[in-house]
Amino acid sequence: MNISFFFGEIDGRRSETRMEEDDEKLETFLQWAANLGVTDSPSVSRKQAASCLGESLVVSCFPDAGGRGLAAARELKRGEVFLRVPKAAMLTRENVLEDPSLALAVKKYCQLSSAQILVVCLLAEVGKGRNSRWAPYLMQLPRIYNTLPNFAQFETQALQVDIAIWTSEKAVSKVQSEWKEVLLLMQEVGLNPRLFTFKSWLWASATVSTLTMHIPWDDAGCLCPVGDLANYAAPEDELHSTEENVDNSPKLTDGIYEKELAAYCFYARKNYRKGEQILLCYGTYTNLELLEHYGFVLDTNPSDKAFIPLGADIQLCSPWASETLYIQQDGKPSFALLSTLRIWATPRKLRKTHQHQTYSGELLSVENEMAVMNWLAKKCLDVLNILPTTLEEDRLLLQAIGKLRLEKTVVFKGGEPELIRFFQAHGLQEGDQLTNKVLASKERWELAVRWRYMYKRTISNCVSHCNQKVLDLSSK
Numbered sequence: 001m002n003i004s005f006f007f008g009e010i011d012g013r014r015s016e017t018r019m020e021e022d023d024e025k026l027e028t029f030l031q032w033a034a035n036l037g038v039t040d041s042p043s044v045s046r047k048q049a050a051s052c053l054g055e056s057l058v059v060s061c062f063p064d065a066g067g068r069g070l071a072a073a074r075e076l077k078r079g080e081v082f083l084r085v086p087k088a089a090m091l092t093r094e095n096v097l098e099d100p101s102l103a104l105a106v107k108k109y110c111q112l113s114s115a116q117i118l119v120v121c122l123l124a125e126v127g128k129g130r131n132s133r134w135a136p137y138l139m140q141l142p143r144i145y146n147t148l149p150n151f152a153q154f155e156t157q158a159l160q161v162d163i164a165i166w167t168s169e170k171a172v173s174k175v176q177s178e179w180k181e182v183l184l185l186m187q188e189v190g191l192n193p194r195l196f197t198f199k200s201w202l203w204a205s206a207t208v209s210t211l212t213m214h215i216p217w218d219d220a221g222c223l224c225p226v227g228d229l230a231n232y233a234a235p236e237d238e239l240h241s242t243e244e245n246v247d248n249s250p251k252l253t254d255g256i257y258e259k260e261l262a263a264y265c266f267y268a269r270k271n272y273r274k275g276e277q278i279l280l281c282y283g284t285y286t287n288l289e290l291l292e293h294y295g296f297v298l299d300t301n302p303s304d305k306a307f308i309p310l311g312a313d314i315q316l317c318s319p320w321a322s323e324t325l326y327i328q329q330d331g332k333p334s335f336a337l338l339s340t341l342r343i344w345a346t347p348r349k350l351r352k353t354h355q356h357q358t359y360s361g362e363l364l365s366v367e368n369e370m371a372v373m374n375w376l377a378k379k380c381l382d383v384l385n386i387l388p389t390t391l392e393e394d395r396l397l398l399q400a401i402g403k404l405r406l407e408k409t410v411v412f413k414g415g416e417p418e419l420i421r422f423f424q425a426h427g428l429q430e431g432d433q434l435t436n437k438v439l440a441s442k443e444r445w446e447l448a449v450r451w452r453y454m455y456k457r458t459i460s461n462c463v464s465h466c467n468q469k470v471l472d473l474s475s476k
């Protein structure tokens with residue numbers, strides 16, 4: 001069985017030839033998908049089409065919003081179906097386990113999670129090489145992922161904030177133990193030994209993490225060819241937080257499995273102009289969650305949350321879960337955090353009396369509000385002061401990392417101290433070539449620096465918000 005076509009690329013070569021090969025693979029994939037009934041013009045029959053796209057969608061590149069993605073090939077109306085992917089084209093546990101020997105082996109390992117089994121199914125298909133039913137799909141999958149489980153120590157430490165470092169370390173150790181748990185099964189199903197490696201597991205589990213879509217009959221989800229080319233946009237409040245939109249039209253789901261059609265259907269969640277990127281909302285995520293599961297962060301993310309350490313005395317005053325005590329990207333404390341601080345800043349003996357007023361979001365008194373705002377501003381400054389770099393230093397570092405894209409060799413002179421530490425962590429010296437491995441690590445490191453930059457920006461916004469509130473209150 002020859003699977004070198006696949007492994008030749010996990011190291012992520014980047015060259016002109018590689019780009020041409022990628023185009024060819026994409027073309028083969030889109031034709032394969034058309035043959036299986038994947039279509040971007042569900043109302044028109046297009047048998048024997050050379051591509052499943054071209055009518056409503058085209059594959060395009062969006063360097064600042066997800067890289068490869070889907071663009072509207074014509075004007076799309078809100079609510080319109082722009083893509084249909086039949087069940088037979090989807091890679092699900094059910095489809096792969098039609099292989100009786102694999103199904104028999106999997107049955108013996110009922111302690112494994114459904115996601116672990118899906119990862120094994122994916123690797124089993126990769127192991128079939130060109131004989132896999134999904135070979136053209138597998139060939140065009142991303143070879144490198146930047147999800148947290150892929151983060152090496154230097155990249156993790158660059159997150160700087162304890163909770164983020166802890167999340168990253170936990171993600172790394174989770175993927176390692178999941179891999180160890182499936183080794184016996186992988187041996188039993190006779191997978192090619194190259195697919196047993198931690199590196200292969202890491203790739204396959206990141207594929208499952210970043211690409212799976214929800215299906216009602218399997219909590220592992222499914223891989224949905226072509227549909228998974230769509231990049232992500234955070235939910236817009238009016239679309240996702242209420243049952244109905246402001247204009248009373250029903251709330252839209254952008255991708256859903258339709259049982260009657262036995263297909264995954266994708267709907268335009270707004271009107272799109274020709275050439276505009278079609279974005280899907282995979283769910284509501286903070287930037288740390290996006291980084292953990294999808295390997296990117298959003299500069300503007302209404303669902304982002306910055307957490308600051310709160311003492312046990314404060315937590316005890318809160319009837320809400322600790323996940324609700326956060327600061328929004330605009331710097332405002334969440335409703336739960338603000339209410340908790342208001343009650344905490346109230347003398348103990350009066351807390352019970354004011355409880356109802358506080359929990360309904362009311363301001364207790366000017367003094368109480370000033371105390372809360374002063375405390376929060378100081379706390380935020382303390383959080384910022386103990387971090388190794390400032391917001392401004394991170395901004396300059398991001399500029400320097402951005403310039404690295406244009407460099408081919410290592411230059412120490414005049415470099416940011418952390419940039420020099422990055423080169424040293426990779427054992428590089430002045431004048432050395434920047435290998436693909438180093439460039440891949442640079443992408444993850446840059447994501448870590450972007451994440452911490454946005455965290456600090458939120459905390460700084462909170463300081464400004466609190467100071468402004470104090471000013472407003474004192475002028476009353």
Ligand SMILES: C[S@@+](CC[C@H](N)C(=O)[O-])C[C@H]1O[C@@H](n2cnc3c(N)ncnc32)[C@H](O)[C@@H]1O
Binds near residue numbers: 064066068211296
């Ligand atoms: C479902 S895939 C989308 C297609 C993907 N760009 C590709 O080339 O296969 C999800 C992945 O796309 C990238 N992505 C999606 N939305 C993004 C966004 N708004 N910004 C940056 N990267 C994004 C992330 O790497 C994510 O893990």
